[in-house]
Amino acid sequence: MKTYSSSVYVNVEKCNGRMMCMRICPTEAIRVRNGKAELIVEQCIDCGECIKVCPNRAIIPATDSFSDLSHFKHTVAIPSPVLYGQFGRDVTPEMIQGALLKLGFNEVADITGACEAVSLAIREHLENYTLRKPLISSFCPTIVRLIQVKYPDLAELVVPFESPKEIVAREVKAQRSKELGFKEDEIGAIYLTPCPSKMIDIKLHPRKEKSFIDGAISIAEIYSSVVALMAEMRNVTPPEVSMNNVSGIGLEWTMLGGQTASLQMENSLAVDGLKNVIRAFEDIENGRLRDIDYIECHSCPEGCIGGSLTVENPYVSRSNLIGLMKRYGDEPKRSREEIQGLYNKKFFFTERRLPVTPRQRLDENITKAIEKMRKKDAIYRNLPQINCGCCGAPNCGAFAEDVVQGVAQITDCIFIYQERLKATGQEMLRLLNKKPGYIKD
Amino acid sequence: METLFSQQFLVEGGDFRNAGNASTQIKTILKQIGIPGEVIRRVAIAAYEAEMNMVMYAKRGVMTLRIEPMKVEISVEDEGPGIEDIELAMQEGYSTASPEIREMGFGAGMGLPNIKKNSDEFSIASTVGKGTQLSIRIRNRVVQSE
Numbered sequence: 001m002k003t004y005s006s007s008v009y010v011n012v013e014k015c016n017g018r019m020m021c022m023r024i025c026p027t028e029a030i031r032v033r034n035g036k037a038e039l040i041v042e043q044c045i046d047c048g049e050c051i052k053v054c055p056n057r058a059i060i061p062a063t064d065s066f067s068d069l070s071h072f073k074h075t076v077a078i079p080s081p082v083l084y085g086q087f088g089r090d091v092t093p094e095m096i097q098g099a100l101l102k103l104g105f106n107e108v109a110d111i112t113g114a115c116e117a118v119s120l121a122i123r124e125h126l127e128n129y130t131l132r133k134p135l136i137s138s139f140c141p142t143i144v145r146l147i148q149v150k151y152p153d154l155a156e157l158v159v160p161f162e163s164p165k166e167i168v169a170r171e172v173k174a175q176r177s178k179e180l181g182f183k184e185d186e187i188g189a190i191y192l193t194p195c196p197s198k199m200i201d202i203k204l205h206p207r208k209e210k211s212f213i214d215g216a217i218s219i220a221e222i223y224s225s226v227v228a229l230m231a232e233m234r235n236v237t238p239p240e241v242s243m244n245n246v247s248g249i250g251l252e253w254t255m256l257g258g259q260t261a262s263l264q265m266e267n268s269l270a271v272d273g274l275k276n277v278i279r280a281f282e283d284i285e286n287g288r289l290r291d292i293d294y295i296e297c298h299s300c301p302e303g304c305i306g307g308s309l310t311v312e313n314p315y316v317s318r319s320n321l322i323g324l325m326k327r328y329g330d331e332p333k334r335s336r337e338e339i340q341g342l343y344n345k346k347f348f349f350t351e352r353r354l355p356v357t358p359r360q361r362l363d364e365n366i367t368k369a370i371e372k373m374r375k376k377d378a379i380y381r382n383l384p385q386i387n388c389g390c391c392g393a394p395n396c397g398a399f400a401e402d403v404v405q406g407v408a409q410i411t412d413c414i415f416i417y418q419e420r421l422k423a424t425g426q427e428m429l430r431l432l433n434k435k436p437g438y439i440k441d
Numbered sequence: 442m443e444t445l446f447s448q449q450f451l452v453e454g455g456d457f458r459n460a461g462n463a464s465t466q467i468k469t470i471l472k473q474i475g476i477p478g479e480v481i482r483r484v485a486i487a488a489y490e491a492e493m494n495m496v497m498y499a500k501r502g503v504m505t506l507r508i509e510p511m512k513v514e515i516s517v518e519d520e521g522p523g524i525e526d527i528e529l530a531m532q533e534g535y536s537t538a539s540p541e542i543r544e545m546g547f548g549a550g551m552g553l554p555n556i557k558k559n560s561d562e563f564s565i566a567s568t569v570g571k572g573t574q575l576s577i578r579i580r581n582r583v584v585q586s587e
Contacts, residue, residue: 153478286489361475
């Protein structure tokens with residue numbers, strides 16, 4: 001069993017305990033102790049909200065840097081289609097790919113074709129699928145983690161498909177090792193990522209032994225180099241890039257509604273933002289949404305273009321990408337028969353089912369869990385319930401649970417602390433005023 | 442049977458904005474206790490339908506979650522118009538919902554039949570002009586085996 005590690009870490013020197021991360025965390029995975037933020041790794045779903053709000057930039061995404069890649073004999077950049085929307089309407093994917101080659105990658109592999117193929121394969125899958133609905137998209141690693149941690153009963157609904165980036169990395173490695181004579185592990189497939197959660201998807205893929213992708217570099221990190229290189233190359237014809245068959249349909253993939261649009265199905269929903277996704281999951285659990293076939297879920301508002309490691313405002317990105325989609329057209333690259341053939345050959349499927357790691361249980365033993373639930377309830381009722389956060393927990397409920405689990409002390413609550421102090425003071429006063437027996441009145 | 446845990450939830454009639462909150466809280470409690478997923482799924486659906494019925498038809502009501510070693514029980518008691526013909530109300534597709542409620546996607550006449558379908562024991566009593574009481578029991582196989 002893999003032990004879980006997170007896509008973000010806290011830079012203790014920079015952190016000055018302002019608690020903004022703690023308050024925004026959707027899974028209550030952050031506590032502040034001794035004035036510093038601490039991450040409860042098992043509870044973190046890698047959404048990156050904490051990165052966005054930290055005023056001191058003390059929460060660091062665990063992505064790679066360009067210099068980490070020198071040990072590969074052949075490097076392949078796999079840009080998220082989000083990258084294509086970062087630079088303006090007149091900048092084409094080819095120009096960006098050219099800049100990436102100049103930056104030092106041996107090759108750039110476009111994934112929009114794979115995005116399109118996966119979308120169409122989902123449609124095939126839905127036509128063959130007769131069990132519990134709605135199916136849930138599996139391409140936002142944060143959403144997948146959310147299901148593993150908080151909605152284990154929905155795990156069976158997650159589409160059992162690989163992400164387009166994995167499929168491209170798998171195919172490009174197989175091809176290049178044949179053509180160029182390198183071993184597959186000498187080829188470095190590097191994803192250019194809009195968010196830190198993809199990093200975890202790569203390092204600890206939940207549904208297979210090892211990812212075909214070897215590392216991830218944040219779009220924000222390479223942004224300025226790409227801009228500079230594109231300016232240099234303005235009058236040069238872009239060099240040839242492999243797999244550069246950009247798909248107009250695939251360009252839509254990273255935007256809210258991009259997957260469901262290509263499904264052309266009326267009974268599908270596209271949901272963005274963790275709060276809204278959580279609401280949709282609650283609805284599924286309550287037995288609503290049974291008439292819906294498919295839900296596309298994005299943790300970030302507007303989809304991956306709203307990721308925490310992007311540079312451009314997501315609405316501008318969307319407009320840029322829509323411009324590009326018009327340029328590349330909406331004609332599918334592969335015929336339906338081709339997709340059906342690949343689908344039947346299990347080309348799109350993951351190696352194994354999604355494991356669940358529910359984190360909500362108060363105790364492994366039900367009797368003890370009920371006992372803890374009672375205690376938690378009793379503690380909670382005595383708390384001020386104003387969710388001030390001074391104790392270092394995001395709200396009084398989470399604090400009550402921390403006390404029951406033995407990771408916090410009841411006197412960490414400043415109100416309880418004051419009450420105890422007052423009671424102790426009164427007791428001291430009483431003792432001070434009490435005359436010892438040998439003193440006569 | 443000994444009650445291991447119980448909690449009450451108040452539901453306001455007509456309060457669609459908060460509709461579903463009680464069922465969500467019930468679900469969270471069951472997850473924290475470690476009740477098996479299939480049991481939670483059935484409780485969630487039954488509790489949600491019962492809660493929606495109160496929001497749609499009643500003035501107000503109380504939903505009580507009770508966990509016993511062998512089963513999870515949801516009892517519901519509302520102040521409302523009551524049900525004239527329970528047998529009819531238990532039929533799939535029968536509904537007295539207003540067109541407004543139907544437009545919101547509710548009131549399809551599946552609520553009570555769905556509650557019954559998801560419970561192991563179900564009973565209903567109602568007095569016209571006063572209110573309705575439901576008792577929903579769902580067996581909890583894991584606690585049973587301990």
